[in-house]
Amino acid sequence: MSMTRRQALASGAAVLATTIARPAIAAKEPIQVGYLPALTGPSSSTGIGINRGIQLAVQEINAAGGIDGRQMELITRDTQSDPTKAVNGAAELTRGQKVSCVFGPVNSGESLAVVPLLARTNTPQVHPCWVDTLTDPQKYPMCFRNAPTNQQIGGAANRYVVEVLKRKKVAVISDTTGYGTASVNAYVPMLKEKGAEVVYQGNVDAANPDVKPELLRMQSAGAEAIMPWSVNAGFLSRIINTRGQMGWDVPIVGQTTLGIGLIAGLLEKHEYWANVYPNNFRPVCFDGGGKLTDRTNGFLDRLKSAKIEMGDTLLWWIALGYDSPRMIAEAMKAVGTEPDKIVGYLNQLKNFPGVYGDISFTPERHNGYPDEQVVMVEANSLKDGAFKLAPGYSS
């Protein structure tokens, strides 16, 4: 087939046009970020709270021009609180969608399954799960945690019981879930190291409607504080109710779930919620004068103007969600979307100013949350998802 000079010129121009135009189009394509929340299923309350912050942050990032002119697009796969579905979602995000980075999963059980998978696909990952083994710069060099570890959570609670409340005889109880039993096994030796005597240690089926036998055992062993480790609101409320029925005024110190609004609804009397101190995070807590930091107040104003509901969730969940895409966007603005460059940037991140906390990483330490920002709060001070610092903390 012969080709005229005019046809050859036209073809050449077309080829040139497509090759030049492609990067320009790519530069305008949205940057896809994988997102693996648990929006349904039994562990979804955390994911629903985090999701409110994430959506607000992505809206703000895109309204402000995106990442170097490119919009941030969240590719969401609901894990349904199920590790198997989380693995399927992660595989699809990395192999099908080819996302630049993944945030999540937001529950430890799902992350335990997903972190090794993402490590094999060389995808940068940021997650907020507490189980200690979920970061390891040697095994998972692309995985970062922008939340505390179980050691930090248990450490703060143990410090509060032993050093602030001066209680030496402690009862440690959990449900029979993996989280519960792992927490008891991890925290009991930590308590003993601090000089406390663990007079009761037990794992109880959370479906058991009566925990009085366990509390009687704790009482007869001389316990001066109860430390429950469970995310099951029914189980925790039974412990608080039974303590109230027994008229036994020992402090209950432990998991953040002790302070969620649902617990209030499950209590026989609201006054039973006194002397209960859950974990929380200093930047999102009211100080002794009932005030939040300027940064957190500004965030609350943004939540209110965006009409985001706060009464049925916790402020730290929303704040954590809000910070995560902002941190990822900051990395991409600085170094682009290449996985190695994102990881290189995060490895040098110092004091990223989050609402939830200031995050720093080093190549050797991928746990970014600072120890001193993990605190204890008064459970019955819950207002707009935030709490007052427990007695003993300076403002």
Added chain:
Amino acid sequence: MVQSIILTGVAIGCVYALIAITYNVMFSASRVFSFTAGTLGMLGGVFGSLFISRMGLPVAIGFLLALAGGAIFGVVTEIVAVRPVLKSLEQHLYVLSTLALALMVQQFTAIEFSTEQQPFPRLLDLPRVDFDQLFWLPMLACAFVIVGLELLYRHTLIGHAFLAIAEDNYAARALGLPERGLRMASFAIAGGIGALAGFAGGEMLLAFFANAPTLTFYGFVPVALGGMGNNRGAVVAGLLLGLFQQAANFLVGGIFASVAVFTVFIIFLLARPDGLVGSAVGRRV
């Protein structure tokens, strides 16, 4: 300690006994063990919380609606999960069909109602005392069901018809009894009893989708111990189970309490495979 074992043990035992009766009423009418019995108990608690706490309906109306909801689910169970497999009972397909329906309803409840325990309303505005409504409501519900079923089966024509299809449904049909209608009525009654169990024990168990498998499991133990289809045996076994479980909670505590319950259950069945009041039935070989 003894007071706590007896009060909580008998109260939870009554809930187990009611779930066991739910199994039995469905079994008598169809020869099918419907594993939706625990789901009915769960729904009783969820309906109570939904109608009274969330929707603000009066307790009496919420109670009647909860029972009606249970009865409707009982009928749906008969139509969807039991009737299609009646022709092949020997293949035990009902295990799959009733479990599948139970799981679907359980997941639907988790998605639409809540994945967390929700508060169940305090039904009577009475001060809290040692012998609280938390304990005596399940006992009262259990007594009401036992007396009600006795009166129904012994002193009414329709009760005699229920007994007839339970004894021999071919003969009952040959006599002109509407077997399908009676079976559906039995499932409706069973649904109401199951929902009553969850409603009466709601303050103790809370409104929670995951109560379904727990009640399915613990409700089946009195059926096995008391003899299949035997309501009196189920009540005695249910009460013994509740008391033993609570005593084990006090004596061994933690997860070992459940282990103790099932160890005794297995040993008992090895010694008396036909249950507490059952007797070995001869069969042609």
